[in-house]
Amino acid sequence: MxxxxxxxxxxxxxxxxxxxxxxxxxxxxxxxxxxxxxxxxxxxxxxxxxxxxxxxxxxxxxxxxLGKAPERRTDGLTCIDEVEVEEIRSALERYDSMTSFFTATPEPPSLAEMAKSVSHAWLTYQYARYGVLTRALPKLLRDAQALDSTAGGDDARRAAHLLGQVYQIASSALRKLGEYELAWLAADRSMAVAQRADDPLLAGVATYRVGNALLALGRARAALEVNVSFANRIAPSGGRDATPDRLSVYGMLLLQGAMAAARMGDNNTVRDLVNGASEAADRLGGDDNRYWTSFGPTNLELHRAAAAVELGEGRQAVETHERQIMRREGFKALLPERRAHHMLDLARGFAQVGELDRAGEALVEGDRLAASEIRCRPIAHEVMSNVLRRTRGAPPAPIAELAEHMGVGI
CATH class of the missing domain: 1.10.260.40 (lambda repressor-like DNA-binding domains)
Known part of the structure; x- marks a missing residue:
């Protein structure tokens, strides 16, 4: 520009x-x-x-x-700036598969190198190191696109699979950071690539990324329909197809559908979808991270609490946390993004029932677990602002200190 x-x-x-x-x-x-x-x-x-x-x-x-690049930030906690957004946008708008017909594509990394980079990017996301991830995403996207456009034979599907994962990582990170339209674009790209990868479960994970982006854009009904529709297509029958991978993807699709239904205020659909996911979690038998879903009995309870918050039932969310989540060893074993995300949902629940100090404490705990999940997300800023606005007198020192770090005025 x-x-x-x-x-x-x-x-x-x-x-x-x-x-x-x-x-x-x-x-x-x-x-x-x-x-x-x-x-x-x-x-x-x-x-x-x-x-x-x-x-x-x-x-x-x-x-x-003025057409000049702003001063780049170098600390490890920064979230995303306009330059990084435009670099990611530029990478998402590349069409290497088309231009490779006419011009030479830059030398891509090997499949092994790309697989290692993708695995590292997933872990960076699930450890909520969003600043590190967004700075790495443009190159990761370009490398994955270049590999996908040049791979042939048996390598083509593997390259498409890796590119699909990179698009999903980008979609998830961009949604967290408030770039919802770009998140939708990346998720949509992932669905298209999943068809070439010939992996219905990768397409299923891409589908709930699309659903997440649609929900962030305020299109709850579309998000509900896309998640439930694909869940029905891959529903395990109970035979050999009831693999841990399929159960994980199927269960997460139902949970994302439940979140969309909660946003619509449809309590009955929320209950039905969570119950369906609960059956899948029981059959899975424990918490896992297959297809990077973190699906299992513990994540199910986190979504049950989150859906209650979306329905405005903060007390139910708090009770789910105290009776079902904190007593699980599985919660401590979850990756930081999941645990910090839950603390943000819990803060919203406490705020809904007027327990503002506990809401602030939940934000502080989430910040301890994964600072970027609290300091970088627009919804966390809204919660902190709500807590400060409604608190009589000065807030407790840890909450005030976190608010200052977040840039939320007291």
Whole structure:
């Protein structure tokens, strides 16, 4: 975007923030006509005070509006910045499988090297090291795409499988960090690649990534339908097909469908889907991480609590935590992202029943388990803001300190 006029950059980022010209003008204290002229280049934007005000409203570094790269952050906890978003977007918009017909594709890594990189990326995600992951994603995407476009014979399916996983990792991380449209694009790409990989379970995992992205975009019914539809297609019959892999993917599809139903306020569907997932978890026999799902009896209870929060039943979520989750050894064995995510859900539950100190304590515990899961997620910022706003007097020191680290004002 460096070559674009500044007005076009303003229009681009306004569109990314889903603001109409009128809403943007109102927040800026200008007329819609003024905004339109700036974006079309009819009116010059030459006052730095206005430029920085625009950047503040659009929630980005003013250097981006000037066509310059903002100062890159180097600490290990940073979440994602505009430069990283654009690099990931650029990698997602590559079509190596098409361009390889006309131009030479860069030398890709070997299948063994790619498999090692993908495994490391999954662990980076499940340890909630989002800053590290987002900086690695552009190269990982390009390498996986290059390998997929050049592999042939028996290697083609393996290369497609690895690319599908990279798209899923990207979708999951982008959704966590609030880049929902890119998360949907990456998940959709993963579904297409899964067909070439000839792996219905990979397609199933891609499906619930799509469902997650749709839910984040506010399309709960579509998320419910896509998860349940694919779950029905791969439902184990009870014979040889009831493998641990299939049970794990099937169970997670049902749980993601339950989350979508909860968002819609459909308590009956939530109950039916969770019960179906519970049967799959019982048949699985224990907690596992097959197909990177972390599915099992413990993760089932985490989703039961999360669904209760979505339904506005905070007390039920808290009771599920105290009676079913904290007593399980399996909870301590879960990877940090899962445990910290649950603490965020628990904080929401405590906030719903007015136990604000305990809500803040849950956020602090989640931060201890996996800081990026709390400090980087928009929903965590909303919860912390809610806790601070409703707390009488000064909040306890650990909560106030975490709020400061998160950049949430007291």
């Amino acid at each position: 460096d070559e674009l006029p500044i007005g076009r950059r303003v229009a681009y980022w306004r569109g990314r923030r889903k603001m109409s010209q009128q809403v943007f003008a109102d927040r800026l204290g200008k007329s819609k006509s003024w905004v339109d002229k700036v974006e079309r280049g009819v009116r010059r934007l030459d006052k730095f005070s206005v430029l920085y005000e625009i950047a503040d409203i659009l929630q980005l570094d003013a250097q981006l509006l």
